[in-house]
Amino acid sequence: MGKPTGFMEYTREVPADRAPLERVKDWDEFHLHMVDDDLRTQGARCMDCGIPFCHSGVLISGMASGCPINNLIPEWNDLVYRNLWRQALDRLLKTNNFPEFTGRVCPAPCEGSCTLSSFDPAVTIKNIEVSIIERGFDEGWVAAAVPAQRTGKKVAVVGSGPAGLSAAAQLNKAGHLVTVFERADLPGGLLMYGIPNMKLDKRKVLLRRIKLMEEEGITFQCNCEVGGSGISVAQLRSDFDAVVVTVGATKPRDLPIEGRSLAGIHYAMEFLTANTKALLHEGSDYITAAGKDVIIIGGGDTGTDCVGTSLRHGCASVTQLEIMPRSPEGRSDDNPWPEWPKVNKVDYGQEEAAARFGADPRVYVTTATSFEGDGAGNVAAVHTVEVAWSKNDNGAYVPTPIPGTAQRRPAQLVLLAMGFLGPEQPLVEAFGIETDARSNIKADFGTYSTTVPGVFAAGDCRRGQSLVVWAFNEGRGAARECDRYLMGNSELP
Ligand SMILES: Cc1cc2nc3c(=O)[nH]c(=O)nc-3n(C[C@H](O)[C@H](O)[C@H](O)COP(=O)(O)OP(=O)(O)OC[C@H]3O[C@@H](n4cnc5c(N)ncnc54)[C@H](O)[C@@H]3O)c2cc1C
Ligand code: SF4
Known part of the structure; x- marks a missing residue:
């Protein structure tokens, strides 16, 4: 442990993302990087816990608590604090083949279970991870390692x-x-x-x-x-x-309700895949959200990626329907540390939609009941209803439509993001x-x-x-x- 009093002296800081209204104009990454001295200060916040829950990777209540690949987090936090970046990289690569991916896209169960997070904001583990590997690439330390011997298999x-x-x-x-x-x-x-x-x-x-x-x-x-x-x-x-x-x-989950065969209703993956293909291969066809009212059915991460992509196309509006209730702002009593925190998360897409249209695009406890056409075979609107969740005779939670909550929502593009x-x-x-x-x-x-x-x-x-x-x-x-x-x-x- 580099600095025993670090967690008392320093507050959590991550680099500011690019401003939402700026970044929706392009497809470049929105996270920025932090300078080394600031990263060292963040590394100094690690307490080198006797039981480092951050690297445990166990399932508690069905969710990952700690790093599923058991990254040696306290060790590389300390090495970063001591400016020993090469050694930090060696530790990181012992458990993770590709930290440049997890350091960008992982929801970081390590931070949810970090001991510091039980009384203060967690150590910025994910940001330190991506910084170590990018420093490794910049310095030329990450190079192809050809095996010395082949087995013939x-x-x-x-x-x-x-x-x-x-x-x-x-x-x-x-x-x-x-x-x-x-x-x-x-x-x-x-x-x-x-x-x-x-x-x-x-x-x-x-x-x-x-x-x-x-x-x-x-x-x-x-x-x-x-x-x-x-x-x-x-x-x-x-x-x-x-x-x-x-x-x-x-295999994507479908929503076989009235009007499903109308043009303009797509699985999220059709939309996202074609979009990335068009970025990589000039002239490749994609489904555009430009000028359209977009409704995304599914409030998870895939739905969020559809929000961010629609905004970059220049959609007229974007709504994300979520059948589940909104999560609480802080941990509830039945979701204590070091469990994965089931709390409301404002991800990049919601942040961008709020900056562009003035509100979070998510509409909770709401589901689609039918799709309406425009008379020429295209989708024109989604009919929705609010639901109440209650236990049925078998003890399972089920949604029931609430009378009087039906709504017609105009949409020329509907994206189904309900899982696989x-x-x-x-x-x-x-x-x-x-x-x-x-x-x-x-x-x-x-x-x-x-x-x-x-x-x-x-x-x-x-x-x-x-x-x-x-x-x-x-x-x-x-x-x-x-x-x-x-x-x-x-x-x-
Ligand atoms: C839109 C979206 C966003 C996500 N965002 C995140 C995120 O931010 N963070 C996160 O941690 N997780 C995220 N996930 C989940 C994560 O991407 C998956 O859990 C992970 O990619 C699963 O990895 P995999 O290797 O098992 O399968 P996949 O990544 O699905 O790869 C399977 C590959 O097999 C290929 N394939 C299938 N059949 C054949 C065949 N017959 N022959 C040859 N090739 C075949 C497919 O083309 C595909 O390339 C996201 C998922 C989606 C859909
Ligand atoms: S749980 Fe948090 S404070 Fe403890 S060793 Fe892991 S990163 Fe450091």
Whole structure:
């Protein structure tokens, strides 16, 4: 612990984001970076707790408390305070293959469980993390590490999202020859075609890492759908000694109400993917929100990304419908530290909408009942109703429409952002692997073995829709188990 009194002397500070009305004019990242001296002061706030809850990564009440990849947070906080950046980077890379991604997009369960946050604002762990890795890139400390020896074993990774990338990086480190198959034109999964550019820059940050991985010996085969037009599952099984399936949970939840087939109603991912493609490939078609009243159904992070994207297009208005009640401003009595804080979060999209239109775009305890057309096949409005939540006879909370609350809301673009329902089944069937009751791939957490020997599964396709940091945890774990399967034992963490 660098400075025992640091937490009493200094207050939490993060760099100010770019101003909302400025940043909606472009697609550049909105977070700014902090100067080293200020970061050192923030590192000095860490108390080097006897039990550092920040790096525990356990589930409490079903939510992650602490870092799911067990980052050695107190150690690198101290090293940053002592100006030992190179050593801080070495510590960070012990547990995290890609801190430049988590340092930008992770919701930071570490900060929610930081001991300091039980009586003062948490240590700025996420900001210190991204600063360490960016300093590493700036100094040239992050370079391709080609394995000294190859095992002669070949592994196929199917899907190049965060689970696939971390599995590939670890398997390559163990000396296996890794090929990553990706059906999209560029690697990254939802890091590429989900999370928008203003949160994670595709060229400057994501493709910088992919280039390094290629230099380390990993092959990326894009535009190649496994079990589809790219390569058959049988061919894959015969060409490779083992397979790690990391295909994500890509089946979107639909809203099959009256008027669903009208033009102008899209899944959020259609909107977000086409938008990023258009940024990367000039002339590529996208769904524009320019001049439209946009209604987003779903109040989560995907919905927020739709808000930010619609604003950058120049929408006329934006509303985000959320069926759940608004979370409290502070922790409630049944949500104590170190649990994940279930509190109201004003994310970047809501901040931008408030700056542009004067109010938070979220409308709570409200759901859509039907879509109205304009007579020419296009959506013109969404009919909504407010709901009340109460327990039914089985003890489950269910929403009931409140009479007299029906409303007609004009909309020329509707985006469905209500979550995902597991992996697409044809590929799962082609592998002959079993699924669980939620249609995710059946494989235990920790072993990642599917019901077919030599085939492992990790990330959202196994766990269900989750977070980048959990995909990293699972990709690393599946790599370790795959290595053990191939070699009889494994030294991978
Ligand atoms: C819009 C959006 C925003 C999000 N924002 C955040 C955030 O800010 N922070 C956060 O922590 N989490 C966020 N998440 C969640 C996070 O992105 C996911 O939990 C994570 O990406 C899951 O990783 P994965 O590798 O399991 O799957 P994915 O990232 O979904 O990657 C799966 C890949 O497999 C490919 N694939 C599928 N089938 C095949 C096939 N047959 N052949 C070849 N390739 C195939 C897909 O094209 C895809 O590239 C967000 C999710 C969405 C949808
Ligand atoms: S819980 Fe917070 S104060 Fe304690 S070691 Fe972790 S970052 Fe430092």
